[in-house]
Amino acid sequence: MKILSKITALAIVLLILTSAGSARQKPRNLVLFIGDGMGVSHVYAAMTVSGNTMTFPAFPVTGFSRTHSADSYSTDSAAGGTAIATGEKTNNRMIAMRPDSTVLVTLLEHAKAAGKSAGIICNSSLTDATPADFATHVPLRYKYRAIAKQYMNGTADIFIGGGRKYFVPAPDSSGKINPEEDVISGLSRAGYDVTYDFESFIASKSNRIAGLMADDDMPRLFEGRDPQYLARATAKAIEVLSRNPRGFVLMVEGSEIDDAGHSRSTSMVTEEVLDMDRAVAVAHNYALRDGRTLIVVTADHETGGMSITGGDLEKREVRAEFSFTGHSGVMVPVFAFGPGASEFTGIQDNTDLFHDMYRLLSLDKKRR
């Protein structure tokens, strides 16, 4: 009896301690990583090749996200990213709009309205679906010029990636340039330091920086992309965005994991996943110091129907096969670290990821 009551008392104390703890579990900042096309096999292949030294697979919280879109069992990046960015399902090929083309407010737009800063980093093109989902609204993902123009609205204080050709004005058939098409000048007028090479981006002292690193898509790693690009861009973005005492939301895309799946290349899958993990490690180091930063790592969908058919842990080798070259309908993994991370356990819909992040960051409390 005495022992029982002691256990009860201890249980009550523990309950009070944990509830007090969870009351503090509110992040100020969020770094969201989207490994485009990154399924469980992609992650495990990278873990094997790295000798299990990766950062995000060691996060304390893991879960799964269901990825179907409003009109398809297998989503594309446009609808998959829209679900994570806005909390609503839409049709494939639509960017942050409902199927009826009404505009959805994105996580980054909510963050800005709440007085936070916001950033976007990718290693393909800024006009691609995933980065576009967080800051722009178009009914069709291929409207690259319309997407580029909308970066002028200032949702992302800092952004970097490829796609420069959609930001520079194109002369019409008579050779005239419509000033409205000149996104670069528009960005400069809006206070952005527009940079065209990585060292200028890193060296910029501005609070608003645009990094246009390639005319079209940035090169894949095997084509010579700087293996420190994503990690250094993430460090720079955190340095700039963390100047805001109200906090920030940063979306980092590991864009070419998807392309690796489409190309059925196991080596490309592992090197692109490990590339994103280097950027996660930068955010993780910051989060460990800061204590108020939530990190969520997930994917918009799986690409290639990748399955691991064999391997060798000692030799750090992996063999994989791809069932096709498209996007599969399988659930994708979710990894979380930091205050509020426990919300990301279990099987969730991709739209729930938005609602968790929105609630944890108190984005309903708009700045007056």
Ligand SMILES: [Zn+2]
């Ligand atoms: Zn794809």
